[in-house]
Amino acid sequence: MALLSVRDLRTYFVADEGTTRAVDGATFDLYAGKTLGIVGETGCGKSVTARSILRIVERPGRIVSGEILLQRDGGYIDLAKLDPDGREIRRVRGGEIGLVFQEPMTSFSPVHTVGDQVIEAIQLHRRLDKARARARAIELFRMVGISRPEGRLDEYSWQLSGGLRQRAMIAMALAAEPRLLIADEPTTALDVTTQAQILELLRDLQRKTHMAIMLITHDLGVIAEMADDVVVMYLGRVVEHGPVDQIFHAPKHPYTQALLRSIPGIQHEARVKLPTISGSIPHPFARPAGCPFHPRCALVMACAAAPDGVCCDHHEPELITVEEGHSVSCHLYRKKGAAVPLALESAR
Amino acid sequence: MATAANIVVTPVETPPPAAPPAPTAPGLVDGRVAEERVSVASQWQLMWWRFRKHRLAMVSAGIVALFYLGVIFADFLAYADPYASEGQRTLLPPQAIHLFDDGRFAPFVYGIKGERDLTTFKRVYVEDTSRKLYVRPFATGFDYKLLGFIPTNMHLIGLDGAPTETNLFLLGGDLQGRDLWSRLMYSTQTSLTIGLVGVTLSLLFGVVLGGIAGYYGGFADTVIQRLIEVLFSIPSIPLWMGLAAAMPRDWGIVQVYFAITVIISLIGWTTLARVVRGRFLSLRDEDFVKAAELAGAGPWRIIFVHLAPLFLSHIIAATTLALPAMIISETALSFLGLGLRPPAMSWGVLLQQAQNVQTVALSPWLMIPAIPVTIVILAFNFLGDGLRDAADPYGV
């Protein structure tokens, strides 16, 4: 039974200039004790997906459709239906789902001590007096490997190093022992050694608490190391979803394949230009019709050549299960004779 | 770990391949054309496009332009000699102008009869409805030189059959029985030009000192910065008052005029110097400056070709925003009797007559000069705001 199920989530930003479909039909599941990696280029909707789950999407963004089902007491509650500033969602935020994100420098208020902010998080979800909450905060700091926790509590975030700050951030996210930790690029701003330590810490904490982790990153290395399952996103859509081994060793979607080709490897010949993905991410107001990746796809099928008349620049592909637990959204894997998808004019 | 952790997806941006041509919605084609237009437009063009979107700033630009047209043609717009005082017309209320006479468009005013109320000893005025004085466009009046060199006596309006000076008071008369409208025209001329002269002086101080601070940095920067901070924390009005009061009494209008502009700009330069210094500092280390240097451009070429356009737009905006402060300063000083003194005319000088509440309560039209002051300052603020936003055309 999945801990959290996201079903066909769509989060749009509606402005005068046009509508940005930041998340456009994302579907995936998260399981206790497992890590789901979400990977994609900047602007593919990874972070907005995370924020949609917690219902903290900034204006003018808003969830237009889809379900976010959180398992609770044997049943499910749909987070997408909750009042975004209501009591119920606030119980979920920090209480059941913790968030760690990419900028440890600015994720803490510069004029409040780190301890003040962590203790606040504890007291929001646990009925503890100030002294006990402080003791709990010290315990949390020790758990995430901060030395001299008593002293650190009274320091300001800008007095801590990047690694310590991220550890403090994780401690704050874990204040109420959430069942799910969303880590949005948790190591991007850190140097390589600290990165490795933080990832190690997350793995360690997961072993101890059996929580689920949703790890958002653009770093395929981190994914390879941490994730059990991987979701590859492109322009707000899930293009491929599968176990980490399948994604790395038998990628199906041309986009995933291209991503993996653009990684420098130790056995590659030196001083040779790496293959790149041609073109760039289209402007959000000018999404291509059909498969959003088709203008950059090497294997694009034009209408005349395509079987059943299904072509990439006209028909939007749906997620097709290629094997157990591995699905891909690409017309290349269409079974012959399957229903022709509706031609969707995405660009408006 | 080490190799794996460093694998980062960084798609390099390359032009899209020629095939396959993406079918695009018509909107997208327009979008591309617009994008192209944007990418080849000069910086000034971009600023203009951006400025145009700021409606309030556009309207304000129109208002400011109108006011300065008024400055140029003040003598033409004034229909009465601003110095012609008439004891029989002191504190005459504004006159109603009647546009139609017997259903025919023929603007006229009634003649005025002034009498002294024998119980209160105040002058009271009544309209003499038997005497219609027709308002004529392009009438002849007092002599003046149009634009300073064309001798003429034509004015926008005048009266038929009676001397204009003693019979037409559209905005009423002042304590000496002089026509407020005509005096307002000349005051606008003084107040708006004194602001310009003052701001030019401030600009000179500001650009030189701010430029030195920003360009040389180090000790010079510290000294100038401290000086600016000190001048910022001194209350300016008492200081101006002191300096203005120390002007010799026997100075003529022109001397006082320039002394006042110097006094006002003595403190006004600080804001401009800050802007200049800040721009200098931030631009000095920009990549494109380095690139120009590496390409072999000399310092003058860098300053005038690469930096000046970026600079100039900010300076124009800052200057526009500094102007209202200058105008207020002059008005305040003259209002106190420490700035321009009669017979000079400025908004502040006119408002001096409105210092006393009892007088104003009986003759509220003496406060009329406050209206152009407010409008001009508001317009300059909006205009400056629009210019400041437009000055950074690549910003958000």
Add this chain to the structure above:
Amino acid sequence: MLTYLAQRIGLGILTIWVVSVLSFVIIQLPPGDYVSTYLAQLAEQGSTASAAEAESLRVEYGLDQPVYVQYAKWVFQMVQGNFGMSLDWKRPVADVIGDRLALTMIVTVAAILFTWILALPIGIYSAVRQYSVADYIFTFLGFLGLAVPSFLLALVLMYFGFVVLNANIGGLFSPEYADAPWSLAKAWDLAQHLPIPALVLGLAGTAQLVRIMRANLLDELRKPYVITALAKGLSERRAILKYPVRVALNPFASSIAFLFPQVVSGSIIVSLVLSLPTVGPLLLRALLAQDMFLAGTIVMLIGVLTVIGILVSDLILMWLDPRIRLYGRR
């Protein structure tokens, strides 16, 4: 922290020095020296002073010595509390100023408090509800507040008070308290008269502060720590009030530094229109009468008080911002 404080105090002393030089220039600028002006006045009134008397006065004020000695003498006497004689009033300058200086400060502080109390909620509201109708209204009113010079606003208010309410809304005291010694009743009377000068003097500053607060808060609202606070489970209202508003308060506090001189400046001229018993009307009269010792002293004292006001704002800022407290910078 101590470096920061020392820096600020150093700047304050520098400012006081510059003001003292400028004040001295104001005293010295008019033609003739103090004694000749004094003698001329005596002559006007029909009495004469002997040449010996004049000479002794010259020696007392050091007028026979070079300018820098005169300056040093003047400063030295001022430090001892001797501000010289007012020609116009024939009394020591200190007597003439009396409690007018204190009243000037009371009016100034009241105007700044008014500014804060009004600007804070409006600024927060305009930022949180950016582009709402109320935001536009406040923005427009703000521009209007900036555009109308305070003395004109005072004039218009006086006019309406006179015509509509048929009352004099100026002054700081009711007639019965004007010359009365200080008492609780007099203080209460003062408090009741303060709102109008505070409004007139504070309006332009309020408009500025609303714009500052709005811009700062808009910046802060986009910072990740707001999302952190929300992700912890704080309600939007509490999250905004506790974090971004608190951070945006720092530049707000430092605004006293420019607000103070501005309001003191404004109070000089507004006092004249509203006939407030501050140093404003006194300064104007002194300047028009060429009573330079009085004028120079007033300019000097206003400068000193402004520096003190700015130092207080620095202390508030240090208390508010841990970055200044710990590192001496932001």
